[in-house]
Amino acid sequence: MDKKQIISKLNDAISNNKGDDGRNHYLIKRINENGLLCESDKKYLEKILALDTIEIKNEFIAEKDQSIFLNPNLTKCSLCHMDIQFDEKSTRYKKDWYHVDCLKTISDVRENKLQDEESEEENITTSIPQKIKKDPIQILLTASIFIFLSISVYFLLGPLSMMAMGLGGAITIFHVIGSTKKLYSTNVSGRNAPSIFLLFLLGSPFIIATMIAYEGYTLLESPIRIILLWAMTISFWSTMLFVPMAVLSKHREDGQTYTKTYPKISIIIPAYNEEKVISHTIEALLETKYPKKEIIFVDDGSNDNTLSIAMRYNEKIKVLHKENGGKASALNYGLVYATGEIVVIVDADTIIGRHSLREIVKGFEVNEHVAAVAGNIKVRNRLNWITKCQALEYITGIQIVRRAFDVFGSITIVPGALGAFKKSFLSELGTYGKETIVEDFDQTIKLLKAGLITQGSSKATAYTEAPNTLRDFVAQRKRWYRGNIQVLKRHSDALFNPRFGYLQRLSLPYLFLGMVITPIVGFTSVINAIVGTILGDGWYVLQVSLIFLVVHYLMTALAIRIDDEDPKLLWYAGFLVFGFKQIIDFLLLKAILEQLRKKKATWTSAKRIGMNKN
Structure with a gap:
């Protein structure tokens, strides 16, 4: 039958x-x-x-x-x-x-x-409190950093230098107390003037240099030590601020609640000549667990097979094509077709985690004024020295420095590799601008200047392909650093306007420190260390160098522990003090000189190698 x-x-x-x-x-x-x-x-x-x-x-x-x-x-x-x-x-x-x-x-x-x-x-947001588990190793590493710094200052430095270090400690306590009272940056009215912290940051090197110079000539009898102690003072301040803020941020994130609210999201993938990686990116997004999502692929006039590869998925995603106009124009084009409440930007060479969309959307529930949430970017092609150093740089930068800014709701860069934005706020701010070559940095600063909040999510992971040769690395960082200086110049008014909240009080001053002061101090310190060793002060140079090295290793170990990363990367931590760091400092100084000479900044990109997802 x-x-x-x-x-x-x-x-x-x-x-x-x-x-x-x-x-x-x-x-x-x-x-x-x-x-x-x-x-x-x-x-x-x-x-x-x-x-x-x-x-x-x-x-x-x-x-x-x-x-x-x-x-x-x-x-x-x-x-x-x-x-x-x-x-x-x-x-x-x-x-x-x-x-x-x-x-x-x-x-x-x-x-x-x-x-x-x-x-x-x-429809309903159900909050389920999550138990916070204390990590004894994380506590031990944090305590070790402060104990080691205190002992080093006591035995190695003179009384005036200890006073300089104490000022850094006082600043840290001030910010920690402030963060417990008011978490997010808010608009305040007042007379235009630089923040007290910025004035202290800009003026203190000269004051402390004078103090250390006096101490150096009268007690230490070596002018070479002056610059080394100045560098140590700045490093001490940064450590004293970033480490407790990072631990506080981690504690708050661990206490976040589970939620079941899933607003519709639109994922935009801008791409130009990405034929080696684009299929992996699209497939990862299709596999990502999220109930209400649309994927919008924007081909920015590619002249390889990028568009034809994307067309294989046209039944599952929106495939758009336009003439080449740059990443900012591709993003603006994609926003026209986005129908979601949240817009997620994903680079064409990025593979996001299976639960990353759920995690990154969770950040918008903290406060109604949260405009953007930055994902946790990781290097997936850890093949050689240059890529492993970059992987470690990403981990320490995100888990230590960015977490400090997260506490104040003023993360300055929501990365193009994985960043989520509330579409209504993007519409109010206007389109992505072409005035700089780092559109993600520029757009984030615009959000912060509007009095909005930017957060970070370490659980929303994304794996990007880092440059695997020194030549490609230099090309990438040349664009980044020139673009960063462009943004600082474009938004320099935020340094002197108190209505921009923590952007004016904390974030931009520290960006200025990292982009301008730190490379100058770094190169000057290396030169002085070499000269000091030649002049017979090698033992003191060695002591200072070991302090830098030990503190950095402890901070790196803390970052790896917070992020639950591969402990083997700790072997490369020394290069972020000697070797890799000097390359970074050189490229930063080169970018500053090119900006002063008004040399035109151009878009550069690294060669793709197209690694498998696994």
């Missing part, structure tokens, strides 16, 4: 009111869909249609009860556990079979519960 004959017999049974009407209709639907029937279905057909077993073709019968829609034991009621007779009315509910009368006694309660679950999943 074929499929049509069985369906005809079942229709006759329905017309003659024979058997269970609901089950008859169900079997007709399953057979029409070529679905496998369970053994109990076979017995039911034999009984109700008066057929012999041999007459039912095996193609309709599963060897085992494989149906995902049915409970294999269909002959018993799931409530009363009595056999359901073939002539009794039965019905299915949540994969189980019931007597109709049995189900009626609980239907109201079960249906209400089902509706509550569905409503909770789609």
Whole structure:
């Protein structure tokens, strides 16, 4: 007997009111869909249609009860556990079979519960407090940093230098107290003037240099030590501020609640000549777990196979094409087609984590003024010295420095590799600008200047392809650093306007420190260390160098621990003090000189190697 004959017999049974009407209709639907029937279905057909077993073709019968829609034991009621007779009315509910009368006694309660679950999943934010587990190793590393710094200052430095270090400690305590009272930056009115912290930051090197110079000539009898102590003072300040803020940020993140609110998101992928990596990026986004998402791919006039590769997915994503105009124009083009409440930007060479979209959206629930959330960017092609140093640089930069800014709601760069924005705020600010070559940095500063909040999420991970040769690395950093200086220059007014909150009080001053002061101090320190060693002060140079090295290793170990990263990367921490750091300082100084000479900044990109997702 074929499929049509069985369906005809079942229709006759329905017309003659024979058997269970609901089950008859169900079997007709399953057979029409070529679905496998369970053994109990076979017995039911034999009984109700008066057929012999041999007459039912095996193609309709599963060897085992494989149906995902049915409970294999269909002959018993799931409530009363009595056999359901073939002539009794039965019905299915949540994969189980019931007597109709049995189900009626609980239907109201079960249906209400089902509706509550569905409503909770789609519309209601359910906060489930998460227990914070204290990490003893993290506590030990944090304590070790401060104990080591205190001992070093006490035994190595003179009283005036200790006073300079104490000023850094006082600043840290001030900011820690401030962060507990008011978490986010807010607009305040007042007379235009630089922040007290900026004045202290800009003026203190000269004051401290004078103090250390006096101490150096009268007590230490070596002018070479002056610069080394100045560098140590600045490093001491940074450590005293960033480490406690990073620990505080980690503590707050661990205390976040689980949520079930999923606003619709639009994911925009701008791409130009990314044929080696684009398929991995799209597939990772398709696999990412999020209930309401749309993926918008924007080809910015590629002249390779990028567009044709993306077209393979055109049934699942929106594929757009435009003439080449740069990344900012591609993002603006994609925003026109975005319909989500949240817009997520993903670079074409980035593979995001399976749960990253859920995690990054969670950041918007902290406060209604949160405009953007930065993802946790990791290097996936850790193949050689240059890529492993970059991987470690990303980890320490995000887990120590960025976390400090996160505490104050003023992260300055929501990266293009993975960053989420509330679309309504983007619309109010206007389109991505072409005035700089680092559109992500520029757009983030615009949000902060509008009095909005930017947060970070270390659980929203994204894996990017870092330059794997020194030549490509230099090309990438040349664009980054020139672009960063462009942004600082463009938004320099924020340094002197108190209404910009923590952007003016903390974030921009420290960016200025990192981009301008630090490379100058770094190169000057190296030169002085070499000269000091030649002049016979090698033991003191060695002591200072070891202090820098030990503190950096402890901070790196803390960052790796916070991020649950590969401990083997700690072997490369020394290069971020000697070797890799000098390359960074040189490129920063080069960018400053090019900006002063008004040399045109151009877009540069690294060569892709197209690693597999795994």
